[in-house]
Amino acid sequence: MKDIIEFLVGMGADASVLDASGDTILHQACIGADEETVKYFISQDIVDINCRGYRGRTPVMVAAEMGSVEVVKLLVSEGADLSLVDTEGCTILHRVCRRGHAEVASYVLTQNRIDINARDMAGRTALDWAKGKDMHDLLVSHGARSL
CATH class of the missing domain: 1.25.40.20 (Ankyrin repeat-containing domain)
Incomplete structure (x- = not known):
């Protein structure tokens, strides 16, 4: 390509x-x-x-x-x-958690440039969007909180 x-x-x-x-x-x-x-x-x-x-x-x-x-x-x-948000108020971490990409979430979290508890325009955190136990546990281990 x-x-x-x-x-x-x-x-x-x-x-x-x-x-x-x-x-x-x-x-x-x-x-x-x-x-x-x-x-x-x-x-x-x-x-x-x-x-x-x-x-x-x-x-x-x-x-x-x-x-x-x-x-x-x-x-x-x-x-x-990594600190930018989209028009829905989502951070990169919201987007990754929505899709369930734990490896990307882990890398993003190591960069220490994101508020792990940031809320999108609907008031949801990345933890609210997290798919699967692995994503949930990863975020909680970094201090994430839910609604």
Whole structure:
């Protein structure tokens, strides 16, 4: 995929165009958990690493929702801001817990950049969204509280 994108950009394709939902090509690469393509877009400085897409989600939020811990780590190492919230008031941790990705949640928690008890616009914490005992126990061990 990266080779095709490099070719198209080299031929003049505008990689900064948004799709119909407001996502950038970086968001799309994160949806596909395509680490090489994400690296390419970061190296080309085509879009802001913390740009907002559909419902105010950043690329790192999208990668986290997809369960791609390697892409999340890459984005964080390149300056992705884990403290941002989307238009629903959700942190990256809300999004990860909603999907049940314990490995990503564990990594995000080690970064110490998120209020584990932050509430979304509906008043829910990440613990309220946690799927499965493993997610619940992980969050509680880091001090999470529920409604």
